[in-house]
Amino acid sequence: MMPDYELMLDAYSKAGGVPAVFKDSDVAHLVVHRNKVIGSHLIPGLVLTPKETETGVNIDFRVEKGVKIERPVHLCFGIIPKEGIQEINIKASVQDGAGVKLLAHCVFPNAVKVIHKMQADITIGDNAYYEYNEVHFHGDTGGVEVIPRARVKVGRHSRLVTNFSLVHGRVGTFDLDYDTEVLDDSVLEMTARVYGYGDDLIKIREAGRLIGANSRGLIKSRVAVKDNAQSEIINELTATAPHARGHVDCIEVIQGRARAQAIPIVNVTHELAKVTHEAAIGSVDKKQVETLMARGVEEEKAIDIVVSGLLK
Amino acid sequence: MELVRLEDISLNLEGRQILRGLGLSVKAGTIHSVLGSNAAGKSTLAYVLMGCAGYRPQSGRIRLEGDDITELPISKRSQRGITLAWQEPARFEGLTVKDYISVGMKEKDEGLIKESLHEVLLEPTEYMNRVVDKTLSGGERKRIELAAVFAMKPKLAILDEPDSGIDILALDNIVNLIKRLKKQGTSVVLITHREEVSEIADITSLMCSGCIVKEGKPKEVGKYFKEKCLPCPTKIYPSFMDGKIKVPAK
Numbered sequence: 001m002m003p004d005y006e007l008m009l010d011a012y013s014k015a016g017g018v019p020a021v022f023k024d025s026d027v028a029h030l031v032v033h034r035n036k037v038i039g040s041h042l043i044p045g046l047v048l049t050p051k052e053t054e055t056g057v058n059i060d061f062r063v064e065k066g067v068k069i070e071r072p073v074h075l076c077f078g079i080i081p082k083e084g085i086q087e088i089n090i091k092a093s094v095q096d097g098a099g100v101k102l103l104a105h106c107v108f109p110n111a112v113k114v115i116h117k118m119q120a121d122i123t124i125g126d127n128a129y130y131e132y133n134e135v136h137f138h139g140d141t142g143g144v145e146v147i148p149r150a151r152v153k154v155g156r157h158s159r160l161v162t163n164f165s166l167v168h169g170r171v172g173t174f175d176l177d178y179d180t181e182v183l184d185d186s187v188l189e190m191t192a193r194v195y196g197y198g199d200d201l202i203k204i205r206e207a208g209r210l211i212g213a214n215s216r217g218l219i220k221s222r223v224a225v226k227d228n229a230q231s232e233i234i235n236e237l238t239a240t241a242p243h244a245r246g247h248v249d250c251i252e253v254i255q256g257r258a259r260a261q262a263i264p265i266v267n268v269t270h271e272l273a274k275v276t277h278e279a280a281i282g283s284v285d286k287k288q289v290e291t292l293m294a295r296g297v298e299e300e301k302a303i304d305i306v307v308s309g310l311l312k
Numbered sequence: 313m314e315l316v317r318l319e320d321i322s323l324n325l326e327g328r329q330i331l332r333g334l335g336l337s338v339k340a341g342t343i344h345s346v347l348g349s350n351a352a353g354k355s356t357l358a359y360v361l362m363g364c365a366g367y368r369p370q371s372g373r374i375r376l377e378g379d380d381i382t383e384l385p386i387s388k389r390s391q392r393g394i395t396l397a398w399q400e401p402a403r404f405e406g407l408t409v410k411d412y413i414s415v416g417m418k419e420k421d422e423g424l425i426k427e428s429l430h431e432v433l434l435e436p437t438e439y440m441n442r443v444v445d446k447t448l449s450g451g452e453r454k455r456i457e458l459a460a461v462f463a464m465k466p467k468l469a470i471l472d473e474p475d476s477g478i479d480i481l482a483l484d485n486i487v488n489l490i491k492r493l494k495k496q497g498t499s500v501v502l503i504t505h506r507e508e509v510s511e512i513a514d515i516t517s518l519m520c521s522g523c524i525v526k527e528g529k530p531k532e533v534g535k536y537f538k539e540k541c542l543p544c545p546t547k548i549y550p551s552f553m554d555g556k557i558k559v560p561a562k
């Protein structure tokens with residue numbers, strides 16, 4: 001049998017990751033299998049300290065003042081066996097003037113009874129940026145429960161971007177809750193893309209509080225469900241400061257017996273602030289499908305093209 | 313040789329009769345314009361010919377090269393060589409111009425994708441990797457639609473108002489593209505409400521109140537349209553005024 005590290009790398013490449021980055025000395029990385037750190041590399045200006053616990057890993061993550069990490073930091077979390085629990089707690093701080101981009105792959109290729117919990121507390125200073133991308137790769141058994149939680153505070157003149165993607169394999173049970181708070185002149189962009197089928201259950205809550213003047217927020221969701229899958233998307237955007245601007249953009253596509261719900265919550269408490277929202281739930285757009293069919297594509301394939309574009 | 317034939321097509325939508333015993337014959341190797349005012353039923357005719365869902369005529373037959381295709385769904389018709397450029401083309405998230413154009417190509421050939429973009433005066437290096445979504449202007453989207461039709465090399469291209477949303481300066485370019493389509497062996501049903509565009513065709517059918525009411529030389533039909541149809545306050549063909557439908561003799 002392959003050792004855990006090899007199996008993780010194998011699942012990692014299936015998730016779209018490029019294992020070569022783990023050999024690149026300019027790229028910081030951390031690979032965690034269940035509660036074991038099986039690979040890590042640091043670069044100057046970055047603190048990335050994992051501490052193994054009984055059920056997972058506690059991670060201290062810090063980008064020192066003024067340091068801009070050039071290449072994305074690569075993280076890989078996963079459980080290779082059918083069963084197991086993994087609890088990741090992250091305390092992250094991006095100090096004033098610092099910037100970093102993270103690319104996390106979460107792999108559960110054989111999950112029958114797997115729980116993956118992630119709790120992140122993130123503080124972003126002034127004139128800083130933080131981009132967090134999380135890509136999941138699940139097997140087709142659906143036996144995984146994913147519970148990501150994040151609380152983020154963003155300072156002034158800063159930028160927070162999150163991209164969450166779970167479009168390979170069965171979702172299983174998914175319950176995401178991201179809560180963010182943004183100060184003056186800062187920008188928030190949160191996107192989640194999920195594709196559920198079988199009996200998958202999807203619950204997403206993404207909330208942004210634009211409490212600083214001139215802050216900007218965009219919350220975007222793209223969800224497709226088919227078979228018996230169900231999704232509930234709560235996009236919450238609050239603007240309480242002058243010239244704060246926000247937009248919520250949610251598209252959910254359903255096929256078969258699937259069900260989808262979108263709950264946009266928009267709060268504005270300052271007369272100079274403004275938040276807009278658009279939500280579309282329904283079957284795949286007929287005109288899009290027919291346009292592709294008019295180019296010779298069969299209906300089922302046309303639907304596939306439209307849906308995978310939406311989740312890209 | 314006759315490529316496509318619509319025989320006595322009637323279509324009701326939501327209880328309203330939109331097409332009334334419409335007849336049309338398109339010869340292979342021609343540009344055949346369908347000229348008519350707003351709401352004459354031109355786009356509806358395009359959807360019926362393409363086979364869009366909900367546009368199955370209540371009566372009448374559609375033939376392609378003699379074969380009855382009335383029951384065929386869109387994909388089967390397009391696989392047999394018919395395609396449509398929508399009046400308002402759809403937008404797609406996450407689909408690049410390159411992928412969009414190549415969808416209809418039998419062999420994915422990057423050279424042809426580039427050539428088709430050049431045909432509509434879009435610089436390939438700038439556009440190939442753009443996404444066919446909201447970030448494109450209406451005019452750009454229309455051009456990409458025409459490029460996709462060009463790259464597909466269909467037997468019959470139904471172009472629904474290819475000139476709408478395209479500025480006057482670019483009109484020449486669209487006209488040239490339509491002529492190029494003909495040269496490469498594609499027959500064109502050119503739907504328009506502008507007689508100057510209609511005049512580039514080999515033959516023109518005039519549409520009014522869901523019917524082809526006149527057919528002939530583009531210049532003559534265009535002149536009639538300008539003199540009679542444009543000033544007409546009702547946009548209803550005189551012999552339909554009493555509510556009864558009398559299809560004018562051809």
Ligand SMILES: Nc1ncnc2c1ncn2[C@@H]1O[C@H](COP(=O)(O)OP(=O)(O)O)[C@@H](O)[C@H]1O
Nearest residue numbers: 325326328330349350351352353354355356357
């Ligand atoms: N789905 C529909 N249900 C009812 N009436 C429709 C529908 N689609 C089009 N129409 C009507 O049919 C007529 C012809 O429409 P259309 O084919 O779009 O005309 P044109 O393309 O010539 O402007 C119009 O009066 C329009 O309002």
Ligand SMILES: [Mg+2]
Nearest residue numbers: 354355356399
């Ligand atoms: Mg029209």
